[in-house]
Amino acid sequence: MRTVAVIGRKGGSGKTTIAAHLAMGFVLRGRRTILADADPQRSAIEVFKGRGEPGPELIATSGSKLFALKTAAMNAAADVLVIDTPAVLEDETAKAVVLSDLSLLVVRPTFLDLSAAVRTSSIIRQLRRPGLVILNQAPASREGVEPPIVKRAIEALSLLRLPIAPVVVRARAAYQIVLESGRSVEELPAETIAAQEMKDLCAFVDRFVFGAPAKPVAQPKDEGPTAKEA
Ligand SMILES: Nc1ncnc2c1ncn2[C@@H]1O[C@H](COP(=O)(O)OP(=O)(O)OP(=O)(O)O)[C@@H](O)[C@H]1O
Ligand SMILES: [Mg+2]
Structure with a gap:
């Protein structure tokens, strides 16, 4: 079983949005997925209340219960445990990072997010665990050219000494x-x-944690350059 924590000390950076999407991404790739909501706000659990079809198994938890939860998930033969964490509780973040095969640091391209990311990335490095930065809520690129705010954010993030996901998640109403x-x-x-x-x-993160290609997603074929905004 693999464990993926979604972390970030800045409130509203998109941790729950990314955790929910990744959990669904694993489900769509045929992985038996548990989504652990370690945030007392329980936003991840709230998200899935309206879902009619099968999705990830949901568990409300906290940092101190994560070890027991991980053991139970392994015994239940889950393929992947995704942990959504709260923003400000550093101790909870550290507990999730220590138990995870990959910690995803979700950051917006703003000065305050980037400066908070310095501290969060140092938790990952101090604990010597694998980490990956996801740039979220970025303005769209125009004809392949990144807006200056995104370019500057990528330059600043390269100082954190953590790999940056090759897919930038844009600010889109669809999310x-x-x-x-x-x-x-x-x-x-x-x-x-x-x-x-x-x-x-999701394909990148799935490959990162499982190494082997996942099953194809049950979606219609991509229509390429005719793509339009959702
Ligand atoms: N890529 C995106 N595009 C547009 N809106 C987004 C995107 N990512 C997140 N949001 C919106 O930003 C807000 C905060 O997102 P979310 O709740 O996922 O952040 P969070 O980091 O989990 O917050 P908290 O720190 O409170 O747990 C929500 O309204 C969400 O819909
Ligand atoms: Mg959240």
Whole structure:
């Protein structure tokens, strides 16, 4: 079993959005997935309340219960445990990082997010655990050219000495709308840009943690350059 923590000390950076999408991404790739909500706000659990179809198994937890939860998940033959963490509780973050095969640090391209990321990335490095930065809520690129704010953020993030995910997650209304019904943008028609973006991110993270290619996603074929916004 693999364990993936979604972390970040800055509130509202998109941890729950990314954790929910990754958990669904693993489900869509045929992985038996548990989504552990370690945030007392229980936003991840809230997201899936409206989902009619099978999704990840949901567990409300806290940092001190994570070890027992991980052991139980392994005994239950889960393939992957995704942990959504709270923003400010550093001790909870450290507990999730220590138990995880990969910690995803979710950061917006803003000065305050980037400066908070310095501290969070040092937790990952001090604990000597694998980490990956995901840049989220970035403005869209224009004809392949990144807006200066994104370029500057990528330069600043390179100082954290953690790899940066090759897929930048853009600020898109689709990410907000789908969570109302507990769905992933990957479940939208494949021609939407958000669906393609999240498909690429989930495929990358799945390969990162499992090493082997996952089963193909049950989605219609990508229509390529005719992609439009969701
Ligand atoms: N890529 C995105 N595009 C548009 N909106 C987004 C994106 N990612 C997150 N959001 C929105 O930003 C807000 C905060 O997201 P989310 O709750 O996932 O952050 P969080 O880091 O889990 O917050 P908290 O620190 O409170 O747990 C939500 O309204 C969410 O819909
Ligand atoms: Mg959250």
